[in-house]
Amino acid sequence: MSRPALGRLLGGAALLLLLILPNLLPVFWMRIATETLMWAVLAVSWNLVGGYTGYLNFGHAAFFGVGAYATALFTVKAGVPFGVSLLLGGGVGGILALLLGLPTLRIRGAYFAIATWAFAEAMGQIATIWEGLTGGSEGLRMPALADNRPFYYLMLGLLLLTLLGLHLLVRRSKYAYWLVAVREQEDVAKAMGIDVFRAKLMVFVLSGIIAALAGGIYAYWITIITPKEVFKVLITDNSVVMSLFGGLGTFWGPVLGAAVVHLSARFLWLSYGSDVVYIVAIGVAVCLVALFIPNGLLGLLERRRKGSAFAPQEPEASR
Amino acid sequence: MIQFLQSTLDGLLIGGVLIVLSLGMSLAFGVMRIVDFAVGEWLMLGAFAALLLTGGLHWEPLLVTPIVFVLFFGLGYFFQPLLERVSGGKRAHANLMGLVLTFGLSQIIRGGALMGFGRDNHSLKTGLSDLTYFLGPLIVPGAKLVTFIAGFALTLAFLYLLYRTSVGLRIRMVAQDKTSATLLGVETGRINNLVYGLHVGLTAVAGVFIGMLFTFNPEVGARYALYTFFVVVLGGMGYLPGVIVAALGLGLVQSYVTAYLDPRYISLAAFAILYLVLVISPRGLLRRGLE
Numbered sequence: 001m002s003r004p005a006l007g008r009l010l011g012g013a014a015l016l017l018l019l020i021l022p023n024l025l026p027v028f029w030m031r032i033a034t035e036t037l038m039w040a041v042l043a044v045s046w047n048l049v050g051g052y053t054g055y056l057n058f059g060h061a062a063f064f065g066v067g068a069y070a071t072a073l074f075t076v077k078a079g080v081p082f083g084v085s086l087l088l089g090g091g092v093g094g095i096l097a098l099l100l101g102l103p104t105l106r107i108r109g110a111y112f113a114i115a116t117w118a119f120a121e122a123m124g125q126i127a128t129i130w131e132g133l134t135g136g137s138e139g140l141r142m143p144a145l146a147d148n149r150p151f152y153y154l155m156l157g158l159l160l161l162t163l164l165g166l167h168l169l170v171r172r173s174k175y176a177y178w179l180v181a182v183r184e185q186e187d188v189a190k191a192m193g194i195d196v197f198r199a200k201l202m203v204f205v206l207s208g209i210i211a212a213l214a215g216g217i218y219a220y221w222i223t224i225i226t227p228k229e230v231f232k233v234l235i236t237d238n239s240v241v242m243s244l245f246g247g248l249g250t251f252w253g254p255v256l257g258a259a260v261v262h263l264s265a266r267f268l269w270l271s272y273g274s275d276v277v278y279i280v281a282i283g284v285a286v287c288l289v290a291l292f293i294p295n296g297l298l299g300l301l302e303r304r305r306k307g308s309a310f311a312p313q314e315p316e317a318s319r
Numbered sequence: 320m321i322q323f324l325q326s327t328l329d330g331l332l333i334g335g336v337l338i339v340l341s342l343g344m345s346l347a348f349g350v351m352r353i354v355d356f357a358v359g360e361w362l363m364l365g366a367f368a369a370l371l372l373t374g375g376l377h378w379e380p381l382l383v384t385p386i387v388f389v390l391f392f393g394l395g396y397f398f399q400p401l402l403e404r405v406s407g408g409k410r411a412h413a414n415l416m417g418l419v420l421t422f423g424l425s426q427i428i429r430g431g432a433l434m435g436f437g438r439d440n441h442s443l444k445t446g447l448s449d450l451t452y453f454l455g456p457l458i459v460p461g462a463k464l465v466t467f468i469a470g471f472a473l474t475l476a477f478l479y480l481l482y483r484t485s486v487g488l489r490i491r492m493v494a495q496d497k498t499s500a501t502l503l504g505v506e507t508g509r510i511n512n513l514v515y516g517l518h519v520g521l522t523a524v525a526g527v528f529i530g531m532l533f534t535f536n537p538e539v540g541a542r543y544a545l546y547t548f549f550v551v552v553l554g555g556m557g558y559l560p561g562v563i564v565a566a567l568g569l570g571l572v573q574s575y576v577t578a579y580l581d582p583r584y585i586s587l588a589a590f591a592i593l594y595l596v597l598v599i600s601p602r603g604l605l606r607r608g609l610e
Contacts (some may be wrong), residue, residue: 056415103598110354110556113418114548115597121545122590129583233541237422244419276433283426290405290420 018156022149030148034221036262037155038214039238043246043254044162045210046239048203051249052170054183055105055200056113059120060211061235062100067093067212068219068230069127072140075220086216093212094205101204105197108186117236124231139226142219151221158217159255162210166251169206175199183249238262241282244289247296256297261285321456326578327571328457334570335467336532338474340525340543341550341562343518346481349494349557349609350514353406353417357425358522358547359540364428365391365523366530367436367537369443380443380531381469387527388520395519398424399512425540432537440534443527466528473524474563477517481559490514494557522547545586549593555603565604 022030046060070092074085104115127134134140145151170176178199181189190196219225238261246257261282268278293300344358355361365387372383406417450461481487492500493510501507529535529543549569554561569589576585602608 054415056418107597107601110348110418111552111597111601114354114552115594118545118548118590118594118597122587122594125583125587125590129587237426240419240422248415276430279426279430279433281430283423283428283430286423286426287401287420290416290423291401294405294416 022152027148030152032263032266034148034152034155035266036259037152037159038218039242039262040255040258041155041159041162041214042211042235042239043242043258044159044166045207045214046236047243047248047250047254048166048207048210049200050240051243051247051253052176052179052183053200053203055108055204056240057116057204057207058113058236058240059100059116059118059123060207060239061231061233062116062120062123063093063097063208063211064215064218064235065120065123065127065227065231066096067215068225069134069140069215070212071216072142072219072225073133075142076140082220086213086220089216089219090209090213093215094209096212097205097208098201100208101201105200105204120231120236124227127227127231134227137226137228139224139229140219142223142225144223145220148221151217154217155214158210158213163251163255165206165210169203170251175202179203180249237282241286243296244286245296247298250296250298253296253298260297322578325457326574328454328459329463330571330574331567332459332463332467332570333532333573334567335470335474336525336528337546337550337566337569338563339470339521339528341547341554341566342474342477342559343521344547345551345554345557345559345562346490346494347514347518348551349559350490351402351406351417351511352609353402353421355518356418356421356544357428359542359544360425360428360432361391361395361519361522362526362529362543363432363535363537363540365526366443366535367432367441368523369527369530370441373443379447380445380527381447381465384469384524384527388524391523392516392520394516396512396516398519399515400508402515403508403511429537429540436537438536438538440536441530442534443530445531447531462531466531470525470528473521477521478559486513542586545589545593549589552593552601552608553596553604555605555608557609558603558605558607561603561605561607 021033025033042060042064046057050056067089071082071085071089074080074088075082078085080088100116100119104112104119107115128137130136131138170179178189178194178196181192181194182196182199186196215230218230222229242257242261243254244257245253245261246255247253265275265278265282268281269275289296340358340362344355347353347355368387368390369380369383372378372386373380376383402417402420405420406413445462447462447465448460452459452461452464479487481490489500489505490510490513492503492505493507493514497507500510526535526543546569550562550565553568554563554565572588572592573585576582576588596604600606
């Protein structure tokens with residue numbers, strides 16, 4: 001059997017398994033499966049900017065949190081049905097990304113990382129202080145749903161949609177080349193006539209919409225949202241770590257990273273009963289990846305096969 | 320009026336400590352072009368080291384600062400080659416990996432401290448907190464005065480090292496042009512080790528000062544990382560005189576917000592100002608920072 005055919009067969013089998021999974025797993029593991037899907041969505045959306053353009057967004061939690069709050073507010077305060085308010089929440093995330101990206105994507109490197117981090121922290125502070133709208137640190141309460149399965153399918157649907165979008169963007173359009181050109185040599189890309197800024201802004205907005213949608217689904221699933229929960233640094237941290245672990249700028253890397261990292265985190269939590277061990281373990285893992293496999297797990301596998309066009313190449317010389 | 324003068328004084332006194340916290344980081348960026356995401360964790364670890372040392376020796380916290388400095392200088396000196404390995408030379412994502420490695424390090428330190436010390440608040444006991452001086456109608460707490468003086472002295476010593484010694488000259492050569500410095504016989508690797516060691520040592524000493532003034536726990540790192548980034552960015556990354564101005568400025572902002580608004584707004588104000596400055600003038604308020 002040829003390689004693509006084998007890949008399709010395996011992919012189809014995996015999809016089938018994911019679709020019937022809720023009928024096989026007990027409630028507790030369903031929860032972990034849903035979480036894993038959510039992290040995969042967040043990691044893929046982070047990687048869209050961080051991996052493909054090299055702009056490290058250290059404020060990804062801002063989109064997630066704003067998406068969660070927007071969806072909750074539309075549902076609770078405006079009485080909009082959940083499906084509509086979820087889409088509205090995604091729209092708010094996109095607008096936020098546009099407004100944030102317009103000034104911020106002009107600054108580079110470490111400055112961009114710090115600016116996005118500061119922005120996300122400020123958003124969290126605003127959500128805490130603006131009690132009239134958000135309920136402050138007490139949080140907002142959503143109507144609860146007894147059945148958890150819809151959230152699994154919502155997250156799965158969002159992940160598949162995201163991957164489809166990514167597939168069209170990086171495998172079926174010229175934008176992929178633009179983005180990688182931005183990452184490798186931004187000035188050269190500009191000199192060759194690529195509208196660098198438009199390319200960056202487009203993926204940034206897309207990334208914001210996806211993260212906000214994930215936040216919206218999470219809000220309805222978890223039913224009580226607080227600034228501490230939906231704006232926490234861990235959301236950004238995990239998105240970065242999972243992308244890095246699987247492979248920056250690769251298609252499947254962040255999905256793989258999310259599965260490996262989140263499942264091992266849950267395993268550590270189950271065996272030691274605290275998240276402290278996890279913090280240390282994740283730190284050690286990140287350091288090891290940075291030191292020994294900068295292209296991530298997939299990079300390690302890809303090297304054996306032909307080099308993927310968009311896997312990061314070893315640069316000729318550092319600037 | 321008196322309240323205004325009092326908060327001005329308080330702000331300046333805290334500013335003296337913030338200078339020590341940020342000098343090393345700014346220098347490390349100037350020389351190595353690396354933003355240290357673990358800066359808050361080095362500070363926290365410095366405070367805990369002083370807690371253990373004062374507990375064992377029954378000394379004043381101020382007296383253990385030389386030990387803390389030497390200890391953390393060593394840690395930084397020997398950690399730096401790893402940083403060099405990921406960010407220097409011909410590696411994929413060279414510019415991102417420095418951030419990533421220090422981020423991983425910060426997680427290790429924070430998690431390790433949580434395992435060792437739990438989530439409780441600690442403070443460094445000092446006889447200085449019993450002392451209070453008066454300047455006309457203004458109150459000058461002894462601990463704040465002493466840490467300010469110590470911070471100021473440390474800053475002068477640091478600037479002396481950098482601008483009046485041959486090591487300092489070599490550090491500045493590497494900061495200005497790494498290739499030319501290498502061609503002129505400067506051992507760039509050694510200078511990098513030294514600079515990162517100085518940064519970690521100074522940050523840990525700042526942690527001891529902070530521990531004498533405020534309570535701390537393993538999770539305070541993020542807050543002080545914010546302060547450091549604020550000072551280093553506003554001053555212009557890599558531009559040391561800017562650090563002094565920006566640190567005193569942050570001390571004042573903090574103290575005025577507490578006095579006239581609400582302490583809850585401190586972080587919001589700091590994050591908002593930091594963000595606006597980065598967008599409007601990434602090279603700092605004085606526009607003297609490095610690109």
